[in-house]
Amino acid sequence: MANNQSGALLFAFVAGAVTGAAVALLFAPASGDDTREYIGRTAREGRSRAMTALEKAREQYQKAQAAEREQEA
Numbered sequence: 001m002a003n004n005q006s007g008a009l010l011f012a013f014v015a016g017a018v019t020g021a022a023v024a025l026l027f028a029p030a031s032g033d034d035t036r037e038y039i040g041r042t043a044r045e046g047r048s049r050a051m052t053a054l055e056k057a058r059e060q061y062q063k064a065q066a067a068e069r070e071q072e073a
Helices: 002-027 032-072
Strands: none
Touching: 002 032
């Protein structure tokens, strides 16, 4: 079940990031160079956040597995 919650959290994060980026581009247009720079920066930040969320989910999963093994023993 913990894995399902982590997947839902990651999906919600990605959906929010994409929506926020789209709204920002629609309501604050800039020159092509500025827009490309913004998209690149936002993509790098999003990747970093996604990797952090993945690491946290992996740690929680491993803790849950360890706890389950202890209960079985």
